Amino acid sequence: MPKFKVTATMxxxxxxxxxxxxxxxxxxxxxxxxDTDEWVQVDEGHDWTLENVLEVKDEEEKENGERS
Numbered sequence: 746m747p748k749f750k751v752t753a754t755m756x757x758x759x760x761x762x763x764x765x766x767x768x769x770x771x772x773x774x775x776x777x778x779x780d781t782d783e784w785v786q787v788d789e790g791h792d793w794t795l796e797n798v799l800e801v802k803d804e805e806e807k808e809n810g811e812r813s
Contacts, residue, residue: 748801755790 761784765771778784 749798750801751798752796754794754796756792757786757790758788759784760787761785 761775761778763771763774763778765774
C-alpha cells in the first residue's frame with residue numbers, strides 16, 4: 746500500500762512591548778526589530794494547518810526512517 750508524507754504548519758504567537766507615540770510608529774518599530782530575543786512567545790501554537798501531501802518513494806522512506 747502506498748505511503749504519504751503529510752506536511753503541516755502551526756502558528757505560534759509572540760509579543761513585543763515598544764514605546765512609541767502612536768500605533769503606526771509602534772508597528773514600524775516592531776517590524777524593524779530583528780533581534781528575536783526581544784520577542785516573547787505567548788502561546789504553544791494554534792491554527793494547525795495541513796499544507797501538502799506527497800507520496801513517499803522507497804528511497805526517501807529508507808533515508809528518513811519508516812513511520813507507520
